[in-house]
Amino acid sequence: MRAARFYDRGDIRIDEIPEPEVKPGEVGIDVAWCGICGSDLHEYLEGPLFVPPAGHPHPISGESAPVTLGHEFSGVVSSLGEGVDDLQVGQHVVVEPYIIHDDVDTGPESRDYHLSRELGFIGLSGCGGGLGEKVSVKRRWVHPIRNDVPLDEAALIEPLSVAYHAVDRSGAKAGDFVLVGGAGPIGSLTAAVLKARGATVAVTELSELRRQRVLDTGVADHVFDPTKVDVAEEVRRLTGGRGADAAVEATSAQPVLDTLLNALRPQGVLQVVAIWTKRASIDLFQVVMKEIEVRGSIAYVNTHPSTIQLVESGAIDLKPFITGRIGLDDLIDKGFETLIHHNETAVKILVSPSGEGL
Template sequence: MKAARFYDRGDIRIEEIPEPTVAPGEVGIKVAWCGICGTDLHEYKDGPVFCPTHDTPHPISGETAPVTLGHEFSGVIDELGEGVEDLEVGQHVVVEPYIIGDEVDTGPESKDYHLSPNMNFIGLAGRGGGLGERIAVKRRWVHPISDSVSLDEAALIEPLSVGYHAVERSGAKAGDVAVVGGAGPIGLLTAAVLKALGITVVVSELSSLRREKALETGVADYALDPREVDVVKEVQKITGGKGADVAFECTSVQVVLDTLMDALRPTGVLVVVSIWAERSNFDIHKLVMKEIDLRGTIAYVNSHPATIELVESGKIDLKPFITGKIGLEGLVDEGFDTLIHRNETAVKILVSPSGEGL
């Protein structure tokens, strides 16, 4: 089968590799669509970060480079391993793409398995990936979805789960006002979750195209250009002088973090969603004087079922966020190049490893 293989920084190759064997307790999946994530771009430009090197195997998967990329994907079950009796061949599924130690409790009540030692992701640290035509995944990480949700939209459930977990971490509730700093893919999908839960959303974003996307998709009630307006003053007007209840930092940019701190009401909650490559110059005194709750969030934990329900119920429409579809051969030139150099023009570019659906 064809697969996109990460060898090293700047070195991704489309190759023919053996199809995976479906072991007991695993599910064989024919991949329909796989999204290109910012993490994939980071590996390509600056890696290996999550990906293993050629001589250092990942502690859990045991794999070294090259590895198959892709962790935002949907597909159709084409084989069931021994002992898997609650799913059916032909069923549509998405994958919660974790690589986690067997000793970790990943049951339905767990709130921290995503923070376990050496946690990593399918499609980054081994065990196949969504940028291959087929994959075999442990039953625990396979989530069925309704046929009413198209498989291209289903490929966005993984990043949407990131937004769901961030919103859950914030404690936001219906009637609150939230400010989202940055309208890239995760900012937009976080806003989508907020709107679905009945929360007023203010987006702060430099790009006019991204502001337009936030408004036309209905995930933002207000989309502000911080070069044209004082975001803090605008939030004060919107909230009757109170300030926002919650804020989400989705850029890893210092001025955005500072703005969100100022836009929050006293005792508000600030959630940092983005990955920061450098140390922040954070105003800890302001946090103390406003009694702000500062919370980190990473990935998701038992978030997929609730996220899937939001999509299946029609409360979130993912189709407007799909801005391109390509084949595997165009991964770097049409996919990565667009998202690295012309990222304002795209939200999610989906890849069909088999070429079907293009």
């Protein structure tokens, strides 16, 4: 089969590799669509980061570069390993792409398995990936979805689950005023989750195209251009001088972090979901004097079922966030390069490893 594999920084190749063996307790999946994630771009530009470098195998997967990329994917069950009897061949599924030690509690009550020691990700740390035509995944990490949910939209459930977990961590609830920093993929999807929960959502974003998109999709009530207005003052004006109840940082940009902190009300929550690869500075005087809570969130933990329910119920429409569909051969030129150099034109670019659906 064909797969996009990461060798080193700036070196991703389309290789012919053997199809994966479906072992006991695993589910064989024909990948339908896979999204290109910001973390994939970080690997390409700055890596290896999550990818184990050549000669330094990941402690759980035992693999090192080259590894197949892709962790935001949907597909169709193609085969069932011994002992898997609660799924059917032909069923639509998405994957929670974790690689976790077997002794970690990943049961329905766990709230911290995503923080366990030496955790890795399918599509970054080994065990195949969604930028290959097929993958085999442990049953625990395979989530069925209704077959009437289009598979291209289903590929966005993984990043939507990132947003869902961030909103959970923020404590935002119906009736709250929440400011989202950035209208890229995670910022936009976070706004969508917030709207589905009944919050009033404001977004600050430099790109005119991205500002218009969150307005057009209905996930934002207010959109600000920070070069034209004082965002914190606008938030206070809209909240009767109070400020935002919560703010979500989804850019890893220092000016955005500063703006969000300024816009928060006393005892508000600053939620950071962006992956910062450089140190940030924070005005601790404001944190102390306003008793701000600063929280982080990474990935997701037992949130895929709830996220899937949001999509299946129609509370969130994922179709508007798909801005491109390509095949493996166009991965770099029309995928990575577009997202690196023209990211304001795209939210989520999906890849069909087999070429079906293009």
